Amino acid sequence: MRLAAENLTLRAGGRAIVDGVSLEAQPGEFLALVGPNGSGKTTLIAMLAGLKRPHGGAATLDGRSVARMPRRDLARVLALVEQQAETTERLTARQAVELGRTPHLGALSPWGTRDDAIVADALEAVGMAPFADRLWHSLSGGERQRLHIARALAQEPKVLVLDEPTNHLDVEHQLGLLALVRRRGGTVLAALHDLNHAAMFADRIAVMEGGRLAAAGLPSDVLTPELIGAVFNVTAAVEIGADGRPFIRFAPPAMPRCDGWA
């Protein structure tokens, strides 16, 4: 499915925090959303996933307004993994993942063996099968994050929207998760802070700056030293690998001298 922002605007605190943004993730495309803190990524994602209503423009799924879709219809096709999703319920890891099946259940489609299999596969995919019976509150931040991803996978969405999905994860699980999401197919929109992750896994990258879209295109076209310097205020060298994807090496910022430091 095609997920699109059409001139999306959202105002808060007396200013536009997302300001006329248009972009789209084509069916099967992995679109990475990058940008400095406060540039509007989470707000844009919240509108695209139907959590926030825009003040202007529209978020659409295959041309259909996300804001006007019944929640259940939306949840059958789009799964969101939020940046800071927590639960206070006394759930086991497996029960947390089972929640992903909710939009597909009903009087005529009760829980069945297929649902069990989907949940087991999702736990396996994120390496959490051995933790299935553990209580949520006993799990580490990274383990909980992997369960959020598993819950989204169990939803069997056509569109996966991820806000900083690699937060809390060690490097093996960061790379494993992004590879899994890419391998799985379907449309993916992922806000990522690590520009090298965006460069490695995304088909295209959209760059937010001050609520606006600063650039969008192929990783090698977007992630230039000039753009990285202008938007992120850091010095970087960019090499293009044999696979045509950029690799970014950042220069440490000049450190002010501080009395007492060696």
Ligand SMILES: Nc1ncnc2c1ncn2[C@@H]1O[C@H](COP(=O)(O)OP(=O)(O)OP(=O)(O)O)[C@@H](O)[C@H]1O
């Ligand atoms: N309800 C609100 N009232 C006022 N300002 C808000 C409100 N919600 C968000 N903002 C501001 O809007 C801006 C965009 O926030 P948003 O969370 O979308 O940014 P982000 O790019 O996801 O940031 P980060 O990388 O830090 O997660 C920030 O400056 C934030 O402080």
